[in-house]
Amino acid sequence: MTYRYMIVDSDSSSAYEVQQRMLEYEEFQHIASCSEQAESLNTILKEQPTLVILNLDKNPAAMFGICLEAQIHLKEIPIFIGISSKKDAAFDAIKNGFFDYWLLPTTELDIRKTILKLRLKLEKEKEAPTLCLKSYKDFHYLNTDDILYLKADNNTTDFYLKDGKKVSAYKTLKSFEQSLPKNFIRIHQSYILNTKHVSRINFGKNTCAIKNSEEKLPFSKSYREKIDTLKNILSKNAIRTLG
Numbered sequence: 001m002t003y004r005y006m007i008v009d010s011d012s013s014s015a016y017e018v019q020q021r022m023l024e025y026e027e028f029q030h031i032a033s034c035s036e037q038a039e040s041l042n043t044i045l046k047e048q049p050t051l052v053i054l055n056l057d058k059n060p061a062a063m064f065g066i067c068l069e070a071q072i073h074l075k076e077i078p079i080f081i082g083i084s085s086k087k088d089a090a091f092d093a094i095k096n097g098f099f100d101y102w103l104l105p106t107t108e109l110d111i112r113k114t115i116l117k118l119r120l121k122l123e124k125e126k127e128a129p130t131l132c133l134k135s136y137k138d139f140h141y142l143n144t145d146d147i148l149y150l151k152a153d154n155n156t157t158d159f160y161l162k163d164g165k166k167v168s169a170y171k172t173l174k175s176f177e178q179s180l181p182k183n184f185i186r187i188h189q190s191y192i193l194n195t196k197h198v199s200r201i202n203f204g205k206n207t208c209a210i211k212n213s214e215e216k217l218p219f220s221k222s223y224r225e226k227i228d229t230l231k232n233i234l235s236k237n238a239i240r241t242l243g
Helices: 012-022 035-047 060-073 090-096 108-126 174-179 221-236
Strands: 003-009 028-034 051-055 078-086 100-103 130-135 136-145 147-153 157-160 166-169 184-188 191-194 200-201 207-210 216-218
Touching: 003 012, 003 035, 012 028, 012 078, 012 108, 012 200, 012 216, 035 060, 035 108, 051 060, 060 090, 090 100, 100 108, 108 157, 130 166, 147 174, 147 216, 174 184, 174 191, 184 216, 184 221, 191 216, 200 221
Parallel strands: 003 028, 003 051, 051 078, 078 100
Antiparallel strands: 130 136, 147 157, 147 191, 157 166, 184 191, 200 207, 207 216
16 A cells, blocks of 8 residues: 655755655655645645645744645545654644654654554554444445445435445435545535546546446536546556556
8 A cells, every 4th residue: 555745844955854764664655845835735735645744843833724724625634744853843733633743853763653653543544434324223334445436316325336236325415425435536416436446537528437347427527626636646556558
C-alpha cells in the first residue's frame, strides 16, 4: 500500500532533510513540497495526501489555519505532523489534532517511532468498515468492500454488490454520501461509486466501468473534478507502459 505525503516548509534545507529521512520508508510517496500558505492549501485540497508535514517555526498560526481549512473542506482529513527547531508550538500542535511533533534537526529514532505508530493507525483504518442498513426491526450489515456502487431510486437507494445481489435501503442517496468511506465518491445525481472497483474511465463517453462487470456508470459534468482526481490517483498507483 502506498501513502502519499507532502511537506509545507518555507525553509528548503529542513524540507530536504525531512524528505531524505523519509526515503527509508518506501510506502510513503513524496508528492510535493510547498512554501506558501495558499499554494499549500490548494495542493492539499487537490491531491488529498494521507500525510502532511508542516514547519511551525515561522508562522504557526498560518499552519494551523491550513489544518482547519482541510477539516472544513475534506471528507477524509490528512494526518498532520509538525516540525520545529523549538518545543514552543508542540502543545498547540497536539491541541490542533497533530499526530506527532518532530524537533529539528530530525533524528532517525524520532521519525522511526512516528512511522511505526503511523503504520498501525493506517493498517487499522484500511480494514473495510461495515455499513448497517436499518429498516424497522430489520438490520442488514454490508461489508463496504463488497459494494460496487449505489443507485438512487426515488426516495430509496439500491446497493449493488460483488456477488450480483442488490440490497435496497429506504433512504436517499444523499444520506449515505457523508457516512461512506473516502473511496466512495458521488459521480452523478443518481450514482455513488466505490472507486476500488473501477476498471476504466472513458472521458469520451463520460462513463466509469466496473471490474468483473458489464456495468458502465455515467458521470456528469458537475462531478468532473472528482473524476479527474480519481484518474490522477489511479494513474499514480498504476504500472505505466510505453506507447
